Amino acid sequence: MALLEIRNLVKKFPVRRGFFNRVVGHVHAVNDVSFTVEAGQKVGLVGESGCGKSTLGKTLARLWEPTSGSIRYKNVEISKFSDAAMLPYRKEIQFIFQDPYGSLNPKMTVFSTLIEPYKVHNLVSNSREEQRKLIADLLETVGLPADSIDKYPHEFSGGQRQRIGIARAIATQPELIIADEPVSALDVSVQAQIVNLLDKLRDDQEVAFLFISHDLKVVHHFCEEIIVMYLGHIVEILSSEALYEDASHPYTKALLSAIPVDDPFNRVERQLLEGDVPSPIELPTGCPFHTRCPLAVQECREHKPSLRTISSGHHVACHFVEGEQATKIDIGAYDDEKVHKKAHKELSLAVEADAEEKALQVEIVEESGRAMGWGIAALFHVILSPYLLQSFPALGWLLYPMLLFPVMAIWKGLLTHDLVKARNTGEDWLPQANWSMGIGWACLISWTSEMMGLGHLWSLLGHLFGAL
Numbered sequence: 001m002a003l004l005e006i007r008n009l010v011k012k013f014p015v016r017r018g019f020f021n022r023v024v025g026h027v028h029a030v031n032d033v034s035f036t037v038e039a040g041q042k043v044g045l046v047g048e049s050g051c052g053k054s055t056l057g058k059t060l061a062r063l064w065e066p067t068s069g070s071i072r073y074k075n076v077e078i079s080k081f082s083d084a085a086m087l088p089y090r091k092e093i094q095f096i097f098q099d100p101y102g103s104l105n106p107k108m109t110v111f112s113t114l115i116e117p118y119k120v121h122n123l124v125s126n127s128r129e130e131q132r133k134l135i136a137d138l139l140e141t142v143g144l145p146a147d148s149i150d151k152y153p154h155e156f157s158g159g160q161r162q163r164i165g166i167a168r169a170i171a172t173q174p175e176l177i178i179a180d181e182p183v184s185a186l187d188v189s190v191q192a193q194i195v196n197l198l199d200k201l202r203d204d205q206e207v208a209f210l211f212i213s214h215d216l217k218v219v220h221h222f223c224e225e226i227i228v229m230y231l232g233h234i235v236e237i238l239s240s241e242a243l244y245e246d247a248s249h250p251y252t253k254a255l256l257s258a259i260p261v262d263d264p265f266n267r268v269e270r271q272l273l274e275g276d277v278p279s280p281i282e283l284p285t286g287c288p289f290h291t292r293c294p295l296a297v298q299e300c301r302e303h304k305p306s307l308r309t310i311s312s313g314h315h316v317a318c319h320f321v322e323g324e325q326a327t328k329i330d331i332g333a334y335d336d337e338k339v340h341k342k343a344h345k346e347l348s349l350a351v352e353a354d355a356e357e358k359a360l361q362v363e364i365v366e367e368s369g370r371a372m373g374w375g376i377a378a379l380f381h382v383i384l385s386p387y388l389l390q391s392f393p394a395l396g397w398l399l400y401p402m403l404l405f406p407v408m409a410i411w412k413g414l415l416t417h418d419l420v421k422a423r424n425t426g427e428d429w430l431p432q433a434n435w436s437m438g439i440g441w442a443c444l445i446s447w448t449s450e451m452m453g454l455g456h457l458w459s460l461l462g463h464l465f466g467a468l
């Protein structure tokens with residue numbers, strides 16, 4: 001029985017546009033993905049930025065709801081579980097986040113951060129002494145000094161913060177750890193330390209890993225099996241041992257050829273992919289890789305290849321993988337500067353947010369922009385209404401339809417809050433939404449005050465301050 005079994009998993013995010021917030025399309029982040037993770041197995045998920053690997057990891061950890069498909073953990077279908085039903089499984093499935101800065105609460109000490117999982121899962125008594133001993137042992141396991149226990153996240157370097165994140169993940173002795181680019185935000189020297197720490201944990205504890213990374217070399221070093229993703233699809237699954245010899249999909253070969261070689265006398269020819277990754281909002285027909293594949297023919301544009309088994313433990317989604325064509329990729333010769341640029345593009349550090357994250361940001365920015373627009377209109381309502389009533393009393397009725405402004409400002413502000421909460425991104429736009437809601441409420445209070453004969457907001461505030 002597999003520890004984790006994924007079947008036909010799909011994750012889409014709606015793209016909304018226009019005044020009525022209509023859904024005009026979807027970001028197809030994860031498309032019909034199936035694979036398994038055995039107990040204690042180290043599986044690597046590799047692909048370039050925006051290919052959906054982080055979304056897949058978060059969906060498997062049930063941080064995001066899957067759109068469709070099956071997630072079976074120890075033969076239990078968990079894809080539709082509520083937060084409460086997921087709680088016992090959260091102890092067994094833990095997550096290491098990419099960003100060691102954003103994933104720790106800056107107001108909590110290391111002790112408060114690390115004791116939380118124990119308390120949530122009732123794994124520790126109320127004895128303060130026992131709790132501190134537990135955390136001290138945990139810190140030792142991840143190579144942090146014992147005096148770190150009462151410090152705050154800002155007192156640590158990036159590598160040390162990632163160690164705290166790892167300590168939090170292993171606290172409950174999970175059976176599966178999903179590590180989402182755990183080293184990509186760190187300096188190269190610190191990356192090596194964290195990979196060594198994960199190596200040690202991998203060897204010491206019988207825990208399965210789903211290791212997500214854009215760096216094929218790190219994944220090859222750390223994992224037993226490698227899953228290659230492109231545009232939300234799995235294009236190849238193979239054992240780590242077979243990577244250099246047997247990789248068959250043109251995309252995997254391109255990734256392999258982009259790995260820098262640390263021997264200046266060993267000049268490898270590289271296979272460079274032309275063009276950009278297509279938009280995940282409008283997926284290409286046929287093979288998702290055909291727009292950049294040097295082997296693409298008409299059949300590739302029309303028919304999507306399924307993931308086929310070509311040997312034990314080796315699966316490839318390419319029409320020509322068993323034919324001559326797949327093994328005859330002309331990788332050509334290119335000058336060094338071009339090689340560097342392209343290789344960097346293919347396997348660069350993840351400096352851009354994933355494509356789906358970008359679409360979510362756009363959605364939140366648009367909504368908070370609308371809130372702001374209505375808020376400004378409501379502000380005019382507050383400022384102008386006394387002059388309108390005084391100078392043109394006959395036009396006073398106009399204030400009634402203008403009540404739409406504050407109502408819309410509040411509604412759009414609340415919608416922005418909902419989106420930020422549901423999508424777990426875009427907090428930067430909340431002040432704008434709050435400002436609009438504040439103006440909206442001020443406008444409504446002013447209007448109510450006028451209706452009750454207490455005068456305009458300014459007079460109402462005057463009364464209040466006078467009373468104080």
Ligand code: SF4
Pocket residue numbers: 249250251287288289290291293294295296297300305317318319320
């Ligand atoms: S199916 Fe065609 S386009 Fe897709 S990877 Fe194979 S050769 Fe390239």
